[in-house]
Amino acid sequence: MKAVFLTLLFGLVCAAQETPAEIDPSKIPGEWRIIYAAADNKDKIVEGGPLRNYYRRIECINDCESLSITFYLKDQGTCLLLTEVAKRQEGYVYVLEFDGTNTLEVIHVSENMLVTYVENYDGERITKMTEGLAKGTSFTPEELEKYQQLNSERGVPNENIENLIKTGHATGPDNTPGKMHKGGEKDDTILDHSGDLWLIHEDVEGWVHLSGCEVRGKTE
Structure with a gap:
């Protein structure tokens, strides 16, 4: 079983590095807000989906040998503030244990935009997804075009893009307080x-x- 898991993990890491990108690590840390997410299994990222989360901050540990990721997650009406540490494998590919095993690669970063490519294995199937983050609360048309281009390169359907900024930063119709x-x-x-x-x-x-x-x- 261990050998099967290691083989799967190696395959995920190799797949995540299909199109290496030039990454400036100094631009990775900061206060980030998720604008868009897309996945080939859209059920994972729709409202209430296990991989739908709202980024707040990314910090580098030991020159980005690990990433500390702070985000909000809604679980049955409860808003959870979580911080998870992703450990580097090689390049800017990291492994994170959250709702299964995830390989997370930073595939694009600029002053105001960061995009991650994630492959999530939940024990049954692999879900490919991207997350588009910004320092502000929106993408410019050029940034959205870049995000869609990266989706196409990674085989993530653009028709499955979810706009998370509308739900993550605006009060919904249900004002019933949670915890x-x-x-x-x-x-x-x-x-x-x-x-x-x-x-x-x-x-x-x-x-x-x-x-x-x-x-x-x-x-x-």
């Missing part, structure tokens, strides 16, 4: 803000909507 968890521990700092429940979260320096994973503005 906010940080690192598995409940944080009870709650403020009544314009009729909705919000949480002041110092780590991301913003207001976090308890049901919508929305972060808005800076804390005082």
